[in-house]
Amino acid sequence: MKTLLTLITITFLYSSHANASEKNKVTWEYKVVILSTGQATVNKDGKSLTTDDINQNLTALGKQKWELISILPIEGEVNRALYYFKRPNTPSSPPVPTR
Numbered sequence: 001m002k003t004l005l006t007l008i009t010i011t012f013l014y015s016s017h018a019n020a021s022e023k024n025k026v027t028w029e030y031k032v033v034i035l036s037t038g039q040a041t042v043n044k045d046g047k048s049l050t051t052d053d054i055n056q057n058l059t060a061l062g063k064q065k066w067e068l069i070s071i072l073p074i075e076g077e078v079n080r081a082l083y084y085f086k087r088p089n090t091p092s093s094p095p096v097p098t099r
Contacts, residue, residue, distance in 0.1 A: 027089040031066060037079045061085060 037054065058068075066085040074080045 028086045029089040031061075031085040031087075033061070033083040033085065034074070035081055035083050037081075058083075 035054065065087045067087060068083060069086050070084040072082045072084070074082060
């Protein structure tokens with residue numbers, strides 16, 4: 001079964017400069033999304049996906065304060081890539097969905 005976005009969530013902490021005081025440390029939350037963009041890409045209901053569908057999903061991540069930081073193609077797979085996102089880890093961040 002193919003889906004537009006297969007979410008794989010990786011969460012870990014990264015502290016800014018070692019000399020920063022404890023209260024000034026920034027921690028980051030990370031998310032990795034596998035995105036299929038080929039013409040044969042279908043959602044879980046078996047319907048073909050459009051560029052607008054992909055844009056809506058990426059916009060939804062942006063509204064949750066996720067910032068795209070990198071895109072890496074998946075070796076040996078056509079039209080699939082890993083999209084890496086990050087956002088500051090704050091008490092008000094929406095929870096990261098898990099599988």
